[in-house]
Amino acid sequence: MAAQTVASTTNPLTSVDLGPAAALSCRECGHRVALGPVFACEECFGPLEIAYDFSAYDTEDLRKRIEAGPANIWRYAPLLPVPADVAEKPNINPGWTKLVKADNLAGELGVTGGLYVKDDSGNPTHSFKDRVVAQALEAARVFGFTTLSCSSTGNLAGAVGAAAARAGFRSCVFIPHDLEQGKVVMAAVYGGELVGIEGNYDDVNRFCSELIGDPAGEGWGFVNVNLRPYYAEGSKTLAYEICEQLGWRLPDQLVVPIASGSQLTKIDKGLQELIKLGLVEDKPYKIFGAQAEGCSPVSVAFKAGQDVVRPQKPDTIAKSLAIGNPADGPYVLDIARRTGGAVEDVNDEQIVDAIKLLARTEGIFAETAGGVTVGVTRKLIENGVLDPTLTTVVLNTGDGLKTLDAVAGTGLTATIRPNLDSFREAGLV
């Protein structure tokens, strides 16, 4: 195991300023170490996550401070592993995206308790990845990294490229060499290094792990590897925003997509923090996980009543969710069961139908991951699992412009000559 991957209690980084972040704590054994660019426990190899010290906060002071903050994720700086002056540093400042009251969609799905879409396509590079990269970037700054890196198949590459450009970091992003041209352009336009790896996404990942342990990777912050504990916390901001936008109130039900599962677990963590801090009234909520049938390891385990997630080889149009061996799968199962939620999946046809349904009812053009959550919501209602009389929030984590192929069959209603007779013949009036 390479020097930087496992935490050591002799880690020299004991006095970094990352706001309320107090230490790294192992999610398996609870072992605590100093804040540093490490992600696996030295005792049990479990995943490390941020432990906070929120003890000094007064609830109403904190609420006022948040409400007076900027219209981006930094309004929640007191609850994130970032310095207090984070909003003044160059960052692409994602977040505070729209929570859309989706009355038309609710009508179609028969939801009477209030249906909302949290639309993260409004972020700077149009996916929720801007939230997590923004955290990783601040950690990279504090730890003295000069290059920002990641393995990616799309959204993350663009988010890292953009964030690094604005913050003055070098970036070097690794992708499979045969990605679609559109995704390559999106990742390359910010001017960082973009390296194609001859192999699939697993090969890219393996290579990145090798690079972290090598002198060639010195000074490199891999947002989703050695900076992962910081990176992952960015998803908490989805929970904070949803509750604040509901008027500091917990929703009854949330439908969240599952790729690695990290986002779902951090949304739960964020909701629990709001309860403990007194910012929302404690009450039960259910978290539902959504997968594509072509990559449904967590859904399969959930339905089989298992605690173990058996890896799958992904085959789905929902490429941003296509992680066959999701690291946080077991934690997702635990949260879905503990909160009374569920994990469900939909097939590619249902994903496309759901993208079109959301577009035609609410004017929101979601990427395939949004088709997965809307499709799963519909299925869960039809199956009587999701209660349509309760307040429900569905996440859309990306933008339809990035997955145009999914709805490529959509096109012209009619083609006419430029005159009224031809128009009348088309039968549109």
Add this chain to the structure above:
Amino acid sequence: MAAQTVASTTNPLTSVDLGPAAALSCRECGHRVALGPVFACEECFGPLEIAYDFSAYDTEDLRKRIEAGPANIWRYAPLLPVPADVAEKPNINPGWTKLVKADNLAGELGVTGGLYVKDDSGNPTHSFKDRVVAQALEAARVFGFTTLSCSSTGNLAGAVGAAAARAGFRSCVFIPHDLEQGKVVMAAVYGGELVGIEGNYDDVNRFCSELIGDPAGEGWGFVNVNLRPYYAEGSKTLAYEICEQLGWRLPDQLVVPIASGSQLTKIDKGLQELIKLGLVEDKPYKIFGAQAEGCSPVSVAFKAGQDVVRPQKPDTIAKSLAIGNPADGPYVLDIARRTGGAVEDVNDEQIVDAIKLLARTEGIFAETAGGVTVGVTRKLIENGVLDPTLTTVVLNTGDGLKTLDAVAGTGLTATIRPNLDSFREAGLV
């Protein structure tokens, strides 16, 4: 001339509630008529625009009301032709996009007085068109239209489709039949009618004018034709937001793209309103217009010292600005000259360079229109026309994801095998 195109003093629509909008007023002869779905003066065929009654407003009350408003254009409802309760109606709620302090770009361009990018790619369908369509939609609601329509080659089609879907309107959008597949998909996904016209954009426009005067077009609101006076006012919100985001202060210089020229003239109108209402301190400001060399009728006229704009046949990658006969060209010339600004153009290569410059310095991926404004800013500084010691705001009105072809040459830095030796050979460390 068809019944609905020219205002009549006997127009029955005298008591519609469009907030502070008091009447339609001819920009040429000043003739006033009642608010209605008309766009040309019955006296002189000049363009009609909204005349307001702001007389009841107290400056500080108004400022507080705006600041307490929603994080979208409806915070400025008291200054727009919309009902007071507009924020409660289903609308895609654009605006309040980021004003990015572009210090890296300023460094490259040598701007020392503060350089800002107003980034309208953050709107719901990722272009400034959402602002204008949102106004047209509210007018359509008040006038009892049930179908929303337009002629478009891209951004506008998506904005109309999305807004109509959410508001429960039928939509029917007309485009040239041979548009790029991506733009067709974007326009079609919201489920409205999308009609391809065998012909070019001029043929589409001509057909729409015919349809307005025909019974087949009854009940149809064409956002950029019979609703144009309302539609155009949406661009004022760019001026409002820029000033509020600067701390209720006028910038010294603005660089604005020119298609029809409407946006630039309405930004000037918005700035003048803020001055008259006392919301900003009066001081000189300069407005610069930006065109692509391949469609530069206003720039050519400006440089030749002419008042008349001679139409051009467009040939540029900046398709969203490719209006060869810009309706508001003469007004743009007047504003540029009156404020001490200028109109300049850049060629396709300079547009692409500027897109990349903005991406690599600020992490903002602009569409070609953003390449035009950034490129023109650079050229104006190099030519000594724009003063780099003054506060300058550059508009980016759209999203690079919609014009990927412009930077299609951008790609992989290197392709390697998944091992460290191959990585070292690539010379990236």
